[in-house]
Amino acid sequence: MDLRIFTEPQQGASYDDLLAVAQMSERLGFDAFFRSDHYLKMGDVTGLPGPSDAWITLAGIARETTTIRLGTLVTASTFRYPGVLAISVAEVDAMSGGRVELGIGAAWYDGEHTAYGIPFPPMGERFERLEEQLAVITGLWSTPEGSHFDFEGVHYTLADSPALPKPVQSPGPPIIIGGWGPKRTPRLAATYAAEFNLGFATPEESAGQFERVREACRAQDRDPATLAFSTAQVLCCGTTDEEIARRAASIGREVDELREHGLCGTPDEIVDKLGRFAGIGVTRTYLQVLDLADLDHLSLVAEQVLPQVAGL
Numbered sequence: 001m002d003l004r005i006f007t008e009p010q011q012g013a014s015y016d017d018l019l020a021v022a023q024m025s026e027r028l029g030f031d032a033f034f035r036s037d038h039y040l041k042m043g044d045v046t047g048l049p050g051p052s053d054a055w056i057t058l059a060g061i062a063r064e065t066t067t068i069r070l071g072t073l074v075t076a077s078t079f080r081y082p083g084v085l086a087i088s089v090a091e092v093d094a095m096s097g098g099r100v101e102l103g104i105g106a107a108w109y110d111g112e113h114t115a116y117g118i119p120f121p122p123m124g125e126r127f128e129r130l131e132e133q134l135a136v137i138t139g140l141w142s143t144p145e146g147s148h149f150d151f152e153g154v155h156y157t158l159a160d161s162p163a164l165p166k167p168v169q170s171p172g173p174p175i176i177i178g179g180w181g182p183k184r185t186p187r188l189a190a191t192y193a194a195e196f197n198l199g200f201a202t203p204e205e206s207a208g209q210f211e212r213v214r215e216a217c218r219a220q221d222r223d224p225a226t227l228a229f230s231t232a233q234v235l236c237c238g239t240t241d242e243e244i245a246r247r248a249a250s251i252g253r254e255v256d257e258l259r260e261h262g263l264c265g266t267p268d269e270i271v272d273k274l275g276r277f278a279g280i281g282v283t284r285t286y287l288q289v290l291d292l293a294d295l296d297h298l299s300l301v302a303e304q305v306l307p308q309v310a311g312l
Helices: 015-028 054-063 082-096 110-115 123-142 184-192 203-219 241-250 255-261 267-278 295-304
Strands: 002-007 032-035 069-076 100-105 149-152 157-161 175-178 195-199 228-237 263-265 282-289
Touching (some): 015 032, 015 054, 015 295, 032 054, 054 069, 069 082, 100 123, 228 295, 263 267, 267 282
Parallel strands (some): 069 100, 175 195
Antiparallel strands (some): 149 157
16 A cells, blocks of 8 residues: 655645655655645644645645655645646646646635635536536647647637647646545546545445445446545554654644544554555555654654555
């Protein structure tokens, strides 16, 4: 099983904070560094120094790392026009030497849209726009060089686009889609995604949604084995009860609640829970790290968890 580090910079992080975590993650052997795509803090935190743009920070990190994969979990489709997003991601892919992945979703946090003047359509329209965005982005990336791309949708129209620049990865960076939607989400994942992600759910809760995605693949004559399945879980690891409690307190959570709803406990406890996820087909886990100053947390997981899950 791959382990990836997943950060939430809107809760309070500078570019330097993110870079330090990304570079440490690379040195320790984690598979990827991902970040959320939000412009407003959540809960009782200061959020200082303020929000950062996902693709601008990933561009910087791309030039200051060499092997670790980089991406978003997930980019809000409401924030950017699809043609612009396709250009941005392709450019960061080139800057990284082909290490970028695009997690993308319909967005949900209306408050950040209000705070920064971003339109927030009703849910049905957001999913319509997301589907058109996926068609446009993949269409632009896969159009042969020298040809042009046209698209006419309800929400987006492109005419005679040169479909440039091309990403390093062909036909484009892997796309990640996730969520609980019972019909449209599985269909979009089966159509466009290289990976389906379900965050902050138990193995038992995840199994049913994974099966709906597999059924959607079969309905399109796609082999479900060609789609990776992943989970995202908040991380709170320690070698003693005191260390676990300290790390839980630092992110404003309770140990018992985290043990039930996250990856919390000793390294062996975390390996055991990851094994339960592996049993339902998960091959990749995003470790949500909320205290970005605690780099020892990453070292502990790299030393005592990462080697044990390599064979899952």
